[in-house]
Amino acid sequence: MTDTPKWLLVMQAITGLTETPGSADNPKILAMRDFIAKTFPRQADYCAEYQHDDTPWCGLCADFCMAVCGISGPFGPEDTDRWMWALSWAEDDKFGQRLSRPVEGCVVVMEREGGGHVTFFEYEQDGRYYCRGGNQSDMVNLSSYDPNTVVGLVWPRAAGEAPGPDDVPVEDRQMLERGDEGPDVFDLQEMLNKQSRADLEVDGDFGPATEDAVRSYQQSRQLEVDGIVGQETWNALYDKLPPVLPPAPPEGLTHVQQAAIKDIAANSEIASYAWQDRGQAPDGYIQGMALAFGQFYLNYVRGDTSAIEMAKANTKNQDKDALAWYNDIFLGKGMSNAKDGPDTLRHLWVLLLGLGMRESSGRHCEGRDMSADNVSSDTAEAGMFQTSYNAHSCSKEFDKLFTEYQAPGAPCYLETFKQGVSCSSSEWGCYGSGNGYEFQELCKSCPTFAAASCAITLRNLRQHYGPINRKEAEIRTEADQMFYQVQSYLEEMEAVA
Numbered sequence: 247m248t249d250t251p252k253w254l255l256v257m258q259a260i261t262g263l264t265e266t267p268g269s270a271d272n273p274k275i276l277a278m279r280d281f282i283a284k285t286f287p288r289q290a291d292y293c294a295e296y297q298h299d300d301t302p303w304c305g306l307c308a309d310f311c312m313a314v315c316g317i318s319g320p321f322g323p324e325d326t327d328r329w330m331w332a333l334s335w336a337e338d339d340k341f342g343q344r345l346s347r348p349v350e351g352c353v354v355v356m357e358r359e360g361g362g363h364v365t366f367f368e369y370e371q372d373g374r375y376y377c378r379g380g381n382q383s384d385m386v387n388l389s390s391y392d393p394n395t396v397v398g399l400v401w402p403r404a405a406g407e408a409p410g411p412d413d414v415p416v417e418d419r420q421m422l423e424r425g426d427e428g429p430d431v432f433d434l435q436e437m438l439n440k441q442s443r444a445d446l447e448v449d450g451d452f453g454p455a456t457e458d459a460v461r462s463y464q465q466s467r468q469l470e471v472d473g474i475v476g477q478e479t480w481n482a483l484y485d486k487l488p489p490v491l492p493p494a495p496p497e498g499l500t501h502v503q504q505a506a507i508k509d510i511a512a513n514s515e516i517a518s519y520a521w522q523d524r525g526q527a528p529d530g531y532i533q534g535m536a537l538a539f540g541q542f543y544l545n546y547v548r549g550d551t552s553a554i555e556m557a558k559a560n561t562k563n564q565d566k567d568a569l570a571w572y573n574d575i576f577l578g579k580g581m582s583n584a585k586d587g588p589d590t591l592r593h594l595w596v597l598l599l600g601l602g603m604r605e606s607s608g609r610h611c612e613g614r615d616m617s618a619d620n621v622s623s624d625t626a627e628a629g630m631f632q633t634s635y636n637a638h639s640c641s642k643e644f645d646k647l648f649t650e651y652q653a654p655g656a657p658c659y660l661e662t663f664k665q666g667v668s669c670s671s672s673e674w675g676c677y678g679s680g681n682g683y684e685f686q687e688l689c690k691s692c693p694t695f696a697a698a699s700c701a702i703t704l705r706n707l708r709q710h711y712g713p714i715n716r717k718e719a720e721i722r723t724e725a726d727q728m729f730y731q732v733q734s735y736l737e738e739m740e741a742v743a
Contacts, residue, residue: 251351265299278310307380332362336398347432355398422475458680498657511536514728530665531608557591568708600719611669623678629689631700640707651695658692
């Protein structure tokens with residue numbers, strides 16, 4: 247642990263000192279006055295004004311402990327600027343620097359009826375400050391206080407810089423998560439502000455904003471993204487681990503490939519199909535999804551782990567895997583997903599095409615469900631498939647895609663998806679802050695990412711989608727035929743290359 251400040255050690259040594267009841271005085275309390283006068287002679291006349299221990303002596307006791315260390319408390323021109331006046335300890339910039347969070351030994355100033363109280367901080371527990379000082383129930387002791395009564399946390403400038411977050415050994419740090427409070431949270435917020443420009447209010451409260459900042463930090467340093475500050479995250483903060491440069495976005499389809507695939511889609515039977523309760527899809531949706539499938543087919547051929555995850559065989563886990571949940575329907579359409587490979591990848595995108603029509607009628611800018619009342623940035627749905635960021639925990643591939651498609655130049659094919667779709671300004675709006683907010687923006691502005699993140703979620707968390715649970719997303723053989731044509735075209739192009 248960090249070294250305990252000497253003035254706090256002095257206060258600990260005189261713990262138990264009590265004022266004398268009645269008209270008599272405890273000579274040890276008056277001796278503190280005399281010690282200060284001897285140590286700082288120009289304060290002698292001021293010290294002489296203190297005559298009896300029934301006069302509040304918290305400021306006297308605090309100043310005595312400082313004087314033992316060669317430090318004077320506040321001593322301004324007026325009585326209310328001097329150390330016997332408790333509130334002066336928080337108001338004299340020459341004496342101390344204001345702190346944003348308590349540290350062991352800092353001066354704690356509280357306001358209460360009739361004046362104030364000054365004491366020294368030791369630790370925090372159960373949301374209360376435990377402080378040691380004089381005139382606490384007429385004695386020197388350790389007492390607990392409500393932080394809401396505190397008007398100042400101060401470190402004496404004469405003692406040098408106040409201990410910072412790095413002064414606490416990393417092994418002494420507690421695991422932190424949403425809902426926690428206290429000094430460790432103060433330090434965490436300061437570190438995140440310095441190392442990742444989190445712009446957090448340093449208040450010691452681990453709320454939603456702090457959790458978002460932790461997730462962003464973890465993602466940028468390629469740590470496990472869980473919003474919980476365990477030893478791995480603390481070590482990274484102490485080591486000042488730099489952010490990892492995001493991977494280069496996947497190589498996109500060439501202009502020639504895009505034109506050919508869009509032509510396949512425009513002339514496909516699925517382009518003119520009237521979807522149940524939704525009607526014909528926008529031209530941009532069918533053509534855009536053909537491009538997105540083509541992108542991930544090529545990604546699969548190149549060994550991309552996200553595409554491989556999409557193309558894995560039916561896991562037979564109906565609770566998690568949409569292909570297992572829809573198995574009878576797929577088999578009824580002559581689409582087997584029993585093996586890893588392009589066929590299973592293609593069939594997954596057939597399901598995606600039907601889900602996007604059900605969720606948004608193929609509109610890339612679809613906003614969140616305004617009827618939902620349990621909305622946060624992580625639960626707000628967005629885009630063609632109405633996925634929300636809280637699905638990201640289903641697979642590491644989700645976070646990988648999130649990082650890849652945030653990079654400039656990612657193959658989003660937005661201009662194609664826009665065809666036949668009109669978006670209002672309110673639909674472009676997103677909810678909340680942090681990763682959840684950025685996810686909503688990315689789903690709308692990068693439809694290929696929306697499709698890919700949905701594909702990963704369908705394979706690992708199919709209950710995320712109501713239409714999937716109710717088996718309302720249509721499986722159309724015409725969609726499979728279109729995607730197969732795209733696959734065949736790209737196979738021929740790869741062979742030529």
